[in-house]
Amino acid sequence: MTIVSLLALVLVPLCSGCWSRREIQDLAFVTALGVDKGPEDGTLKLTVHIAKPFAVAGGEGKKEPEKPFLVATSIGSTSIEATRNFVKKTPVRLDWTHNRFVLFGESFAREGIIDTLSIVGRDTQMRRSTLVIVAHNSTAEELLQAEFELERIPASGAEAILTASQQRLATSVVCTVNDFMQALQAEGIEPLGTRAQAVPLAPAGEKPGETNIEGELTREEVALTAEIAGIAVFKGDKLVGFMEDRETRGYNWIGGQVRNTIMSLDLPQLDKTAGVEVIRAKSSIIPQIESGNIEFKVRIDVQAIMQEVTWLPGSLADEEAIAMIEQRASALIKEEAESALAKAQNLNADVFGFGREIYRRHPREWAGIKEQWEELFPFLNVQFEVTTKLRSPGMTRF
Amino acid sequence: MSMPSEKVNGAQLISLIHMIRIVPVTIVFPTLLAVQMVQDLWIATLAGAVLALLIIIPLVFLGLKFPEQTVIQYSETILGNLPGKVVGLILVIYWLKIAADVIYAIGDAFTLAVMPETPIWVFTTIIAFMGAYTARHGLEVIGRISFNFMAIVVLVGIMVIVLPFEAAKVKNLLPVLENGLEPLIKPVLVNLSFWAQLVVIGMLLPHLNRIRDSVRFSGYALLITGTLIVLFSITLTVVFGVTAKDLSLPAYSLVRMIRVARFLERIEIIILISWTLAAAAKLALMLWAGSLGLVQIFGSSNYSALVYPLGIVCIIAAHLLHDNHMEYMSTLVQSAPFIVVTVAALIIILAFGWLVRRGSDSTGGI
Numbered sequence: 001m002t003i004v005s006l007l008a009l010v011l012v013p014l015c016s017g018c019w020s021r022r023e024i025q026d027l028a029f030v031t032a033l034g035v036d037k038g039p040e041d042g043t044l045k046l047t048v049h050i051a052k053p054f055a056v057a058g059g060e061g062k063k064e065p066e067k068p069f070l071v072a073t074s075i076g077s078t079s080i081e082a083t084r085n086f087v088k089k090t091p092v093r094l095d096w097t098h099n100r101f102v103l104f105g106e107s108f109a110r111e112g113i114i115d116t117l118s119i120v121g122r123d124t125q126m127r128r129s130t131l132v133i134v135a136h137n138s139t140a141e142e143l144l145q146a147e148f149e150l151e152r153i154p155a156s157g158a159e160a161i162l163t164a165s166q167q168r169l170a171t172s173v174v175c176t177v178n179d180f181m182q183a184l185q186a187e188g189i190e191p192l193g194t195r196a197q198a199v200p201l202a203p204a205g206e207k208p209g210e211t212n213i214e215g216e217l218t219r220e221e222v223a224l225t226a227e228i229a230g231i232a233v234f235k236g237d238k239l240v241g242f243m244e245d246r247e248t249r250g251y252n253w254i255g256g257q258v259r260n261t262i263m264s265l266d267l268p269q270l271d272k273t274a275g276v277e278v279i280r281a282k283s284s285i286i287p288q289i290e291s292g293n294i295e296f297k298v299r300i301d302v303q304a305i306m307q308e309v310t311w312l313p314g315s316l317a318d319e320e321a322i323a324m325i326e327q328r329a330s331a332l333i334k335e336e337a338e339s340a341l342a343k344a345q346n347l348n349a350d351v352f353g354f355g356r357e358i359y360r361r362h363p364r365e366w367a368g369i370k371e372q373w374e375e376l377f378p379f380l381n382v383q384f385e386v387t388t389k390l391r392s393p394g395m396t397r398f
Numbered sequence: 399m400s401m402p403s404e405k406v407n408g409a410q411l412i413s414l415i416h417m418i419r420i421v422p423v424t425i426v427f428p429t430l431l432a433v434q435m436v437q438d439l440w441i442a443t444l445a446g447a448v449l450a451l452l453i454i455i456p457l458v459f460l461g462l463k464f465p466e467q468t469v470i471q472y473s474e475t476i477l478g479n480l481p482g483k484v485v486g487l488i489l490v491i492y493w494l495k496i497a498a499d500v501i502y503a504i505g506d507a508f509t510l511a512v513m514p515e516t517p518i519w520v521f522t523t524i525i526a527f528m529g530a531y532t533a534r535h536g537l538e539v540i541g542r543i544s545f546n547f548m549a550i551v552v553l554v555g556i557m558v559i560v561l562p563f564e565a566a567k568v569k570n571l572l573p574v575l576e577n578g579l580e581p582l583i584k585p586v587l588v589n590l591s592f593w594a595q596l597v598v599i600g601m602l603l604p605h606l607n608r609i610r611d612s613v614r615f616s617g618y619a620l621l622i623t624g625t626l627i628v629l630f631s632i633t634l635t636v637v638f639g640v641t642a643k644d645l646s647l648p649a650y651s652l653v654r655m656i657r658v659a660r661f662l663e664r665i666e667i668i669i670l671i672s673w674t675l676a677a678a679a680k681l682a683l684m685l686w687a688g689s690l691g692l693v694q695i696f697g698s699s700n701y702s703a704l705v706y707p708l709g710i711v712c713i714i715a716a717h718l719l720h721d722n723h724m725e726y727m728s729t730l731v732q733s734a735p736f737i738v739v740t741v742a743a744l745i746i747i748l749a750f751g752w753l754v755r756r757g758s759d760s761t762g763g764i
Binding site for chain 2: 121129
């Protein structure tokens, strides 16, 4: 027993994990990671947002509000080497556990992102729930200069915008590394990412009122902000193009991912534009294979409520008006879905997973056509059947 | 031979069986490596759990026929002195090999996922010490801790299965069995090779306080554990799809996907708790069974002096047998058919031997 106690005495200090110990004051939390091509061939450049906890907390009596984050860059010939090269510049160790984004510059993404993504899969600190974003028309570094007026930490702001634009406007998609890797490896589907664009704000001039009371009213200058909307379409791991807002909503209609959105409908009979809010939408993609001929039927069912439309009492019967709005809404949805499909077919990237749908429902037929799917997809015939139901007129009937 | 004095109850038997099976599932899940298509995973685990009955039923049946003897002892009764000892020795070596595997799995998992810079022997030594320390206190203590741990392990299991729902896509389960039943053979064999570890209940049954309950409680254990494993397979498939096969530590990766309402996240510590507790309980049971089996082969019953030396042997074996994660996994998968065949052969020999002996006994009686 003495031996056991002695052994325990020796072992217990080892249990505290000396080797891999980290103290919180020695860590710098990365909130976003951007990847670009480096200055020389074969190198890449990483840009990170590092949270500054002392600035987030804010000190008392501070006159100038400090930016709560630091933007740092580093260069290396592999992403992991570049992340390690931050050691040269940051006095504290980078911690990746709270990283929410991996952002790719457009020119970098066009050459393939899988090697960089693989560190997200392999590393023990990064997560597969990290979001994949592609900067449209800019580098990731530029985009990471963006800030949001109403949220001090850009990563939190970007995440809030992304979630909202997906859930309340349907002009965006939430795409995690996990989704990306699955789409990359699965049959009959191509991966995608979220598109983001840098939006420069008007250069700040002399603003009256800024220096009225010293310190108290100084406001942070935001020179650049970001708009997160649209889809970055990949083929394999290489970026091939982007979908705009309307096409993105079309993509979401086809996938049944629209939760809520606003549609503006032209009503020529009333000579006005009506606004309806979609409150529920679902879709089903049905492959139809007959004697080697592949066709798809996509059924989209939408429920909406009226928000912004009037007509004079007596000028139009309720039923007529509702039928007209429903018909216009269905036509618009169909139009958007078709534009999304046309864009994907143009890029020859099956981001919708039509091929996967064949594989899931008719695995035997898929085995026969999967080699030719690339030639088949651009000419795929898809029938859209859209039904819109207006559920409620809102608080007034006219 | 004297009646064993240590007693466990039915609930503890359930928890011990649960620990035996759940450890490889929550850490490395080798069945995943063997499936051709991830969609087939839940079918393979379901089939494995059902086929596990073929291992449990004869064991429990033999246990009922020899209510005061362990599998080591009745194999001598059935097969005679020398062949019985050989069978006993094979079983003891098998249990110690399982112990070494568990030790390595824990060391591997901790160094892979949490503390890559810490030497692996730190973890293997600590877990082996925990297991041996428990084993030395006897089956009653092992039964009690594993019963207490099971509550935590099952709770963590349910969290792991339910909470990643935000990332789940149910359609990932399609298509079902696209290439027919043939690709299922390998994963079912791998799955069965872990259910085969249940031969250790041959050591437990004589210690059950009501031996009649053994049928009922083994059934419950199989039901609970099998259901958890099948549900876990389904969650893995719906969350990770085709990429599930790439994961080194599937359960750990699954916990890392949990993100409920931007609030409940980064809770991978729960799976570490589950690993450590379940592995310690299983290791204790295997070391206990190994040492008791070894002394019983040589006709004694005081096993406690052997526990620590065997623990050290298992640490050394763990490091000698396995080099790195990839090699460890492929060994687990490739040795599966051999283990299943060996265990099945032993059970068939024992059952057949018992039939022959009973036949000769009754003819002798007339």
